[in-house]
Amino acid sequence: MHKKKNSVIAIAVLVALIAIGSWFFSRPTEKKISAPTAVPVQVIKVVEEDVPRYVTGIGSVLSPQSVVIRPQVDGILTKLMVKEGQQVKTGDLLATIDDRSIRAALEQAKAQLSQSQAQLDVAEVDLKRYKLLTVDNSISRQQYDQQQALVNQLKATALGNQASINASQVQLSYTQIRSPVTGRVGIRNVDEGNFLRVSDAIGLFSVTQIDPVSVVFSLPQQMLPTLHELLAASTAAKVDAYLGEGATGALLGEGKLTLIDNQVAATTGTIKAKALFDNAAEKLWPGQLVTIRIQTALERNALKVAPQVVQRGIDQHFVYRVKGDSVEVVPVKVLYQDSDLMLISGVNVNDVLVSDGQSRLKNGVRIEVVKADAADTLAQTATAPAGAAK
Structure with missing residues (x-):
């Protein structure tokens, strides 16, 4: 009787254990539903202003004006009055050329003029005398005409002598080389003591207006x-x-x-x-x-954004506009752009647009607005190698 009672108890315990096990394995398990992660982005506002x-x-x-300084007479370069890179003004003396032979020719021309002028003075006095003598036919008309021709000849000689003087004075002025423009002296090509020729193509140096x-x-x-x-x-x-x-x-x-x-x-x-x-x-x-x-x-009254705000689609440009805690895609038209800005239409003044982080966005995606320094930290964390120290 006692043995039968123990068997009943054992069977009851086994049934209880089976029931507990069935309940444990058949009970519904709770599913963990994770909320979608917000995409970190930076944003800016659309600004309206006058943009050039x-x-x-x-x-x-x-x-x-840039002038190559060349000699206009042959001669020895006696002195350079300026240095390379020096600033000069119009008329400043730049260099001098030996002028002794030209001065000698000038003195000779002056002497010849004096001689011709003296001969002309005597001939004109004789011409006046001959003119008085022709009144009473004391001399022939032919003599008077010959004296008149002599006076004219001596006048022409004097004019030729004066022209020689003028030419020598011009040649003498060429021995002093002056700057034709205001500017800076270039690199010198010729040193003092060299013989200069008019045919030299290289020149002494250049003077360039700056x-x-x-x-x-x-x-x-x-x-x-x-x-x-x-x-x-x-x-x-x-x-x-x-x-x-x-x-x-x-x-x-x-x-x-x-x-x-x-x-x-x-x-x-x-x-x-x-x-x-x-x-x-x-x-x-x-x-x-x-x-x-x-x-x-x-x-006037243009809508200005930074160039990185505008994205290029297949058919048109677009921007991501912040709407609450998410974004929406807005088509825009680019009116003008340069390296610093874009002028667009299709949005409104003070609209908040995404300026960084667009690669992970699409219409309706939830976002988290971060500052520039926070965005740099997130980018460094995302690119850090596995196992790096935190």
């Missing part, structure tokens, strides 16, 4: 109507010159548009134009290549 429009091109700096200077540049022929409008305006169009390529280098000077070339280059389809620059600081140098930028228009 520019066109850029490559130009070359030219000096309005202030002001001109910049000649080329633009596409499509810009010709705009250039005509700029020249016809009451205020001269402003032209900026920058160092290197693009308008991001150092500003070298600010000038004014002065003229357009009289023909388009058929081979390149470009038109040349010239601008004049004040160059007191001498930042612009003749022969230098510069980038020029001209303001061609002023867009």
Whole structure:
């Protein structure tokens, strides 16, 4: 009886254990649903303002006046009065040439003039006497005419002597070489003591005007109507010159548009134009290549954004506009762009647009706005190698 009772208890315990196991394995498990992760982005606001429009091109700096100093008479270079790189003004003495032979020729011409003048004075006195004698036929008319011819001959001789004097004085002036322009002296090619010839092609040195200077540049022929409008305006169009390529280098000077070339280059389809620059600081140098930028228009009440805000789609440009805690895709039209900004239409003033982090976005994606320093930290964390110390 006792043994039968133990069996019943064992069976009851086994049934209880089976029931508990069945309940444990058949109970529903809770599923963990994770919320989608927000994409970190940076944003900016659409700004409305008046924005100038520019066109850029490559130009070359030219000096309005550049003169190679050459001798105009043969002779020995006796003295150089200036140094290389020195600033000179128009009329400044640059160099001297040995003038002894020219001075001797000048003195000889003066002596010949004096001799001719003395002979002329005597001949004119005789002519007056002959004229009185012809009244009562004391001398023949032929004698009087011969004396008149002698006077005329001596006058011509005196004029020839004076011309020789003038020529010698001109030659003498050439022995003092003076600057024909205001500018800077270049590298010297000849030293003192060398014999100079008029036929020498190399010259002593050059004098080049540095202030002001001109910049000649080329633009596409499509810009010709705009250039005509700029020249016809009451205020001269402003032209900026920058160092290197693009308008991001150092500003070298600010000038004014002065003229357009009289023909388009058929081979390149470009038109040349010239601008004049004040160059007191001498930042612009003749022969230098510069980038020029001209303001061609002023867009009033334009919607301005940074270039990285606008994305290029298959058919059109678009931006990501912040809507609550997510973004929406908005098609836009690019009206003007350069390296620093874009003018667009299709959005409104003060709209908040995504400026960084667009690669992970699509319409309706949830975002988290971060600052620039926070975005840099996230980018460094995302690119850190596995196992790196935290």
